Amino acid sequence: MAALADTPHLAVVTDFDGTLAPFAASIYEAEADPRALEALTALSTTADTTAAVLSGRHLEGLRRVCPVQEPVVFGGSHGAESSWQSTALSPQMQAHLDAKEAEIRKLMERFPGAEIEIKPFQRVLHLRKLELKDPDAAKAAYQAGLQLDPAGFPRTAGKSVIEFSATTASKGSWIELLRERVDATAVVFLGDDVTDESGFRVLVQPPDLGVKIGEGETAARLRLADTAAATQFLVALAHARATARAER
Known part of the structure; x- marks a missing residue:
């Protein structure tokens, strides 16, 4: 946590379903813990820090269930969509x-x-x-x-x-693109499903950190039990990052 807080530019990327929000029977009934959303917003407004939500949901659907605003960045459709650009189908x-x-x-x-x-x-x-x-x-x-x-x-x-x-884009390719766009010196990625493994695999751990939520084989270095633990992690990271930047 201390190393992440001190890195020159930190990018924090998190999945939504199963990470920020417990799974729900209906697609649009999923609700994220407000404390996790507050932590993301705090990270996004901290100097030299980028916060992003990267989901299998399409961008429009992701915004419906994840009510955070810019400068938080959104990635949808497993990395095929980005809030900073538009793409088209052939x-x-x-x-x-x-x-x-x-x-x-x-x-x-x-x-x-x-x-x-x-x-x-x-x-x-x-x-x-x-x-x-x-x-x-x-x-x-x-x-x-x-x-x-x-x-x-x-x-x-x-x-x-x-x-x-219909696209070869993945969460891994999206994270690599985000790293390049913001010149991140360390990336944290939180995810729970097999679709998140492509994201974990592009990380260099350390200085990066992959955080697996729940059970299953993973390339992430840290495992947390559930969405509640993921919220606690984000809250702690936001506090540590803000403190480290304020002391500079």
Whole structure:
């Protein structure tokens, strides 16, 4: 913590679902701990410090559930979107997404309760609600989703979700871009899911620090139990950073 507080330019990046906010049955019911959001805002307004939220949610959806303002930076769709720029789909990318959407909707007919999320660069099969109602059906739907052909494009199997993407952008590539943009001398990244591992893998630990929330194999050096512990970490880091900058 002391080393991070003293680094010339610190970038703090955090996932949202499962990190800032506990998982919810409905996509837009997730709520982050207000103390975590306050810590992010404090970090973003501290000298020589960048704070960012990087999520699998698309930017518009992320802003709906994460009510922090600039200068906090947003990254959406697993790094395919950034709040500082706009990007567009090619015809090939759009055709791929259209095909995956049609296939996922067929699965939804087979497994009532399964849901689809439409993102600018992804189509996602969501099974959390079905899992709560019928775990066996959710397992069957998950396996059926894994049988869908990604057709050479990226596919990510996460916690009760399978995401089909039309871009090779990842949380790792987004973090590398952010590091370059702000000339960060150390990056902290907090995440909980397999999609966050690409972010952990681009870190140089130390001076960087990967923080894994929850169980599972990880490339992160630090593990915290849950979202409450993640909030405590962010609050402590914000205080340490502000104190270190004020003493300069």
